[in-house]
Amino acid sequence: MFAELGYERTTIRAVASAAGIDAGLVMHYFGTKDELFSRAAKLPADELPSGTAEQVAEALLTSLARRLDSEPVASLAVLRSMLTNADAADRYRAAGAPQLSQLTAAIPTHDAELRASLLSAIVHGVIIERYLLRLSRLADASPDQIIDLLRPCFRTLATAQTPPSTDQLSTDG
Amino acid sequence: MFAELGYERTTIRAVASAAGIDAGLVMHYFGTKDELFSRAAKLPADELPSGTAEQVAEALLTSLARRLDSEPVASLAVLRSMLTNADAADRYRAAGAPQLSQLTAAIPTHDAELRASLLSAIVHGVIIERYLLRLSRLADASPDQIIDLLRPCFRTLATAQTPPSTDQLSTDG
DNA sequence: CGCTTCTGTCAACGACCGTAGAATGAGCAG
DNA sequence: CTGCTCATTCTACGGTCGTTGACAGAAGCG
Numbered sequence: 021m022f023a024e025l026g027y028e029r030t031t032i033r034a035v036a037s038a039a040g041i042d043a044g045l046v047m048h049y050f051g052t053k054d055e056l057f058s059r060a061a062k063l064p065a066d067e068l069p070s071g072t073a074e075q076v077a078e079a080l081l082t083s084l085a086r087r088l089d090s091e092p093v094a095s096l097a098v099l100r101s102m103l104t105n106a107d108a109a110d111r112y113r114a115a116g117a118p119q120l121s122q123l124t125a126a127i128p129t130h131d132a133e134l135r136a137s138l139l140s141a142i143v144h145g146v147i148i149e150r151y152l153l154r155l156s157r158l159a160d161a162s163p164d165q166i167i168d169l170l171r172p173c174f175r176t177l178a179t180a181q182t183p184p185s186t187d188q189l190s191t192d193g
Numbered sequence: 194m195f196a197e198l199g200y201e202r203t204t205i206r207a208v209a210s211a212a213g214i215d216a217g218l219v220m221h222y223f224g225t226k227d228e229l230f231s232r233a234a235k236l237p238a239d240e241l242p243s244g245t246a247e248q249v250a251e252a253l254l255t256s257l258a259r260r261l262d263s264e265p266v267a268s269l270a271v272l273r274s275m276l277t278n279a280d281a282a283d284r285y286r287a288a289g290a291p292q293l294s295q296l297t298a299a300i301p302t303h304d305a306e307l308r309a310s311l312l313s314a315i316v317h318g319v320i321i322e323r324y325l326l327r328l329s330r331l332a333d334a335s336p337d338q339i340i341d342l343l344r345p346c347f348r349t350l351a352t353a354q355t356p357p358s359t360d361q362l363s364t365d366g
Numbered sequence: 367c368g369c370t371t372c373t374g375t376c377a378a379c380g381a382c383c384g385t386a387g388a389a390t391g392a393g394c395a396g
Numbered sequence: 397c398t399g400c401t402c403a404t405t406c407t408a409c410g411g412t413c414g415t416t417g418a419c420a421g422a423a424g425c426g
Contacts, residue, residue: 026277028201032414042375047415103273103325104199112326131338137330138319138342145318146311152276153285157310165304169311172354173346181345205384215405220385 022060022097027105032056054107061097061108063115068122076126077139077178080119081167084143088163091151099144100152116140129180139177142170195233195270200278205229227280234270234281236288241295249299250312250351253292254340257316261336264324272317273325289313302353312350315343 021030021038032053036043050056066083068076087095098115101108123136146166150158158166175181194203194211205226209216223229239256241249260268271288274281296309319339323331331339348354 026201028199029277031412033412041373043414044376044416045374048374051415053414100276103321104202104277109326113328116328131342133330134334134338135342137322137328138339141318141322141328141331142315142346143318145314145316145321148276148318148321149310149314153282155286155289155310155314157306158314161307165307166311169304169308169350172349173315176345176349177342204382206382214403216384217386217406218404221404226384 022057023093023100025100027057027101027108030057057097057101057105057107060094061101061111062092062094063098063111064092064095065115065118068119068126070122070126073126073128073178073180074175076123077174078171080123080139080143080178081171081174084146084170085163085167087143087147088150088166091147096151099148123178127178127180135177135180139174142173146170195230196266196273198273200230200274200281203230230270230274230278230280233267234274234284235265235267236271236284237265237268238288238291241292241299243295243299246299246301246351246353247348249296250347251344253296253312253316253351254344254347257319257343258336258340260316260320261323261339264320269324272321296351300351300353308350308353312347315346319343 021035024030032046033043035056036046039046046056050059068079068083070076071079098108098111102112103109120133120136120140123139124132126132127135129135146158149155194208197203205219206216208229209219212219219229223232241252241256243249244252271281271284275285276282293306293309293313296312297305299305300308302308319331322328
């Protein structure tokens with residue numbers, strides 16, 4: 021229910037009723053709505069193998085593919101709630117931190133941290149639109165199709181390569 | 194307040210008190226909390242010029258740069274609320290639709306719609322992390338720095354080019 | 367059997383919510 | 397002055413929320 025409705029709109033009474041029990045019983049076992057959320061909502065800390073930037077980018081893609089195939093409901097609960105619940109936001113930051121530093125370590129540029137943050141933003145943007153907003157194109161596409169399209173992005177972001185030169189665009193400053 | 198707290202946690206009473214007036218007065222002028230939100234929250238429908246895929250990608254980057262410089266609070270209200278409020282979600286979809294179809298039209302591949310959706314997901318992922326979650330690296334970076342890093346991504350997604358060949362990664366299945 | 371512990375229900379409290387409507391008062395036309 | 401309109405406040409209703417604590421039965425144990 022946290023994944024479906026977010027923190028505020030999920031009520032203890034509704035949780036209890038969905039479980040066929042009394043609201044008091046939920047309180048008895050979890051003590052607090054925050055604690056209930058805390059136990060229901062977990063973001064997986066996917067470990068990235070250390071290696072070259074290309075390898076880490078590919079690993080991130082693989083991790084994304086798995087999540088695009090079936091993101092755990094507990095993660096969706098955090099994602100759904102992170103914009104309106106401080107605890108969920110902290111959880112999101114905390115779960116992203118290790119992956120972020122692993123990414124940063126693998127990227128060989130001075131702006132590695134920013135590049136890593138962008139990669140993380142892309143991953144979560146895609147997941148949010150697929151699962152939470154259910155934008156049709158992203159919700160229907162196969163994980164493989166998505167990560168194949170994202171692969172060049174991830175490569176260039178992780179390795180600091182520039183894509184093949186195209187016709188020069190003249191843009192004013 | 195909608196941008197800061199989201200729909201549910203923003204109360205009419207708090208809005209009124211912040212304005213130094215009575216809650217009844219807010220009701221008198223807006224009728225309903227939904228109507229108040231409806232009038233406060235607008236997503237700008239940035240028009241993209243029609244043109245080649247490269248040009249449209251560059252225009253999307255320019256639009257992103259402007260939003261990274263100062264995203265209007267009314268947009269943040271929608272973004273903050275879209276995961277927990279159906280109206281905000283609709284608003285998000287509606288505002289994205291024209292840009293999405295403009296992007297789709299400019300991309301010369303059969304999977305144009307998916308590519309356009311990914312571009313949109315990236316844009317919103319970055320904005321969310323910068324403004325709503327305030328991830329430090331993304332919040333501190335200059336818009337130019339961010340769009341310079343994203344440019345190759347946008348190019349390859351919009352033009353279907355593959356980035357320069359790198360050492361072959363052996364990945365199974 | 368009695369006693370404790372666990373599982374579970376029930377009713378209620380206090381807080382806060384969106385909302386409604388009556389009351390107040392100022393400004394202005396005649 | 398009277399009367400009307402509008403801005404604004406006040407009070408309150410009905411509802412929902414998280415949470416509490418009293419209570420009832422079932423289960424295990426001496």
